[in-house]
Amino acid sequence: MTRWGMVIDMKRCIGCYACVLACKAEHFLPPDIFWNRVLIGEKGKYPAVSKVIYSVRCNHCAEPKCVDVCPTGATQQREDGIVWVDETKCVGCRYCMIACPYQARSFYEGDGEGYFPGQGLTPHEEIGHALYPHEPGVVQKCVFCKERIDAGLAQGLVPGVDRDASPACMIVCPTMAIKFGDLDDPYSEVNRLIKERKGVGFHEEYDTKPSLYYLD
Amino acid sequence: MIQSKPWEFMVKYTPQRDWIEGHGIMVAFAIFFGGIAGGLYLASLYYDSTVGMFVAWLLAMATGLTDMAHLSKPRRFWRMLLRVKSSWITRGFLFITLFIGAAAIQLAIRQWAPGATAAETVFKVFAGIFAFGVAIYSGFVVGFVSGIKLWNSAIVPILFVVAGVAGGLGILMLASQGESAARVLDIARGCFYVLAGYAVFTAIYLWVSTYENTNARDSVTRILTGEVSRVFWLVVVVVGMVLPLGLIAPYAFNAVVSPAAFIIAGACILVGGIGLRYVILKAGVYSPLVPSE
Numbered sequence: 001m002t003r004w005g006m007v008i009d010m011k012r013c014i015g016c017y018a019c020v021l022a023c024k025a026e027h028f029l030p031p032d033i034f035w036n037r038v039l040i041g042e043k044g045k046y047p048a049v050s051k052v053i054y055s056v057r058c059n060h061c062a063e064p065k066c067v068d069v070c071p072t073g074a075t076q077q078r079e080d081g082i083v084w085v086d087e088t089k090c091v092g093c094r095y096c097m098i099a100c101p102y103q104a105r106s107f108y109e110g111d112g113e114g115y116f117p118g119q120g121l122t123p124h125e126e127i128g129h130a131l132y133p134h135e136p137g138v139v140q141k142c143v144f145c146k147e148r149i150d151a152g153l154a155q156g157l158v159p160g161v162d163r164d165a166s167p168a169c170m171i172v173c174p175t176m177a178i179k180f181g182d183l184d185d186p187y188s189e190v191n192r193l194i195k196e197r198k199g200v201g202f203h204e205e206y207d208t209k210p211s212l213y214y215l216d
Numbered sequence: 217m218i219q220s221k222p223w224e225f226m227v228k229y230t231p232q233r234d235w236i237e238g239h240g241i242m243v244a245f246a247i248f249f250g251g252i253a254g255g256l257y258l259a260s261l262y263y264d265s266t267v268g269m270f271v272a273w274l275l276a277m278a279t280g281l282t283d284m285a286h287l288s289k290p291r292r293f294w295r296m297l298l299r300v301k302s303s304w305i306t307r308g309f310l311f312i313t314l315f316i317g318a319a320a321i322q323l324a325i326r327q328w329a330p331g332a333t334a335a336e337t338v339f340k341v342f343a344g345i346f347a348f349g350v351a352i353y354s355g356f357v358v359g360f361v362s363g364i365k366l367w368n369s370a371i372v373p374i375l376f377v378v379a380g381v382a383g384g385l386g387i388l389m390l391a392s393q394g395e396s397a398a399r400v401l402d403i404a405r406g407c408f409y410v411l412a413g414y415a416v417f418t419a420i421y422l423w424v425s426t427y428e429n430t431n432a433r434d435s436v437t438r439i440l441t442g443e444v445s446r447v448f449w450l451v452v453v454v455v456g457m458v459l460p461l462g463l464i465a466p467y468a469f470n471a472v473v474s475p476a477a478f479i480i481a482g483a484c485i486l487v488g489g490i491g492l493r494y495v496i497l498k499a500g501v502y503s504p505l506v507p508s509e
Binding site: 039041043052054056065067068069070071072073074089090091092093094095097098099100101102103107109136137138202203206207 | 226227230232234235240286287288289292293295296298299302303304305306309357360361362363364502503505506
């Protein structure tokens with residue numbers, strides 16, 4: 001079996017927000033919607049203070065609470081571990097948003113007017129609407145660029161290795177801080193990094209088994 | 217994602233907002249209506265009150281409607297019946313639907329076929345079971361949320377049932393005005409005992425939550441001294457508990473019927489009930505995303 005996962009090297013991340021913008025461009029995300037974020041802060045106490053940068057998104061948990069609580073089956077988990085939302089089934093109850101301990105989901109309330117209200121959609125936005133309709137009134141989240149993965153696999157490419165089969169945030173990262181690969185493959189680069197550098201996920205005490213690991 | 221500064225995500229407890237702010241306030245009303253609908257029906261079974269049963273049926277409809285009002289895609293509501301194996305919202309939706317059906321049949325038998333006691337008893341049993349489900353499911357809905365420790369407690373479903381029965385008895389006390397003095401006093405005394413138990417239970421819930429972990433302790437601090445403390449002390453404690461207990465006790469235990477006192481007490485219990493749901497939803501917080509060290 002395959003279980004896609006991501007490793008983020010915090011020592012390499014420079015907080016440039018390229019991953020945030022790449023995600024927004026890749027999925028033509030509407031205004032005010034971000035599927036990933038960059039959190040920049042400090043930790044420790046004076047004089048031992050250090051700056052920390054976390055690139056965060058859906059953790060695509062192996063035991064996702066959001067899938068369990070969804071009353072309609074709109075939130076689903078694929079066999080490869082990717083958690084996604086079927087917007088045509090979502091009723092907008094937001095139970096998944098409440099149940100996600102990582103607050104990694106977004107509710108799109110927009111009116112579909114795009115980035116320039118009252119002026120219609122730009123040609124670029126029209127293309128985006130055709131590819132990703134982004135229905136208002138439903139919940140959205142990171143999907144690990146499953147469209148790119150599926151298309152890449154169909155061409156015989158390897159996600160995490162070949163650009164055309166990898167998530168947009170990974171391929172755009174200028175410092176290669178984001179790695180993507182199969183967590184079930186003991187020889188994958190992501191697994192090697194997790195083992196060698198003791199990668200950790202957020203809030204593992206919730207037993208969600210996140211597929212996002214951070215290297216410090 | 218909630219409107220919050222990125223820095224706050226990392227280091228602070230961030231309150232949930234989706235189920236309390238804006239349209240989310242409907243969730244508090246749905247939980248309230250569900251609790252008192254179930255509680256009122258169970259209390260009405262005990263006191264054999266037709267009016268109470270009918271009002272409970274209406275309140276169950278209100279629960280479904282407020283639940284629907286919270287949805288941004290209400291036309292797809294039928295899809296909410298599809299995940300009974302894992303989702304407490306689905307289970308609650310089923311309880312409401314089944315209760316409305318069973319209670320309607322039971323009330324119809326009572327009204328138009330008063331001789332069919334066996335049939336009515338059967339539907340009373342079914343409706344009673346579903347009423348308990350309606351009263352308790354919202355406790356499990358919030359109790360399943362592991363990220364918000366104030367909610368993620370085994371006490372919450374029981375607290376919601378007790379609060380629902382207290383609210384139900386409050387309505388029953390209002391509805392029983394004009395009936396015999398003995399019956400009114402009987403209901404008032406029952407209401408007093410349940411209300412006292414509800415007050416003790418609320419205190420135990422908050423006290424136990426402070427020992428759960430820092431997340432739940434932060435929520436309790438918000439309730440007792442923080443941003444929702446005014447609603448808690450004024451609406452939940454004073455209006456919802458102290459005032460009705462003080463109004464009921466002097467009359468109920470001296471065998472004196474005071475319609476004014478009982479009506480005010482009943483209304484106060486309901487106001488306190490909605491306050492309790494608001495406070496619990498509003499005080500729910502997530503732990504900081506990033507470990508502190």
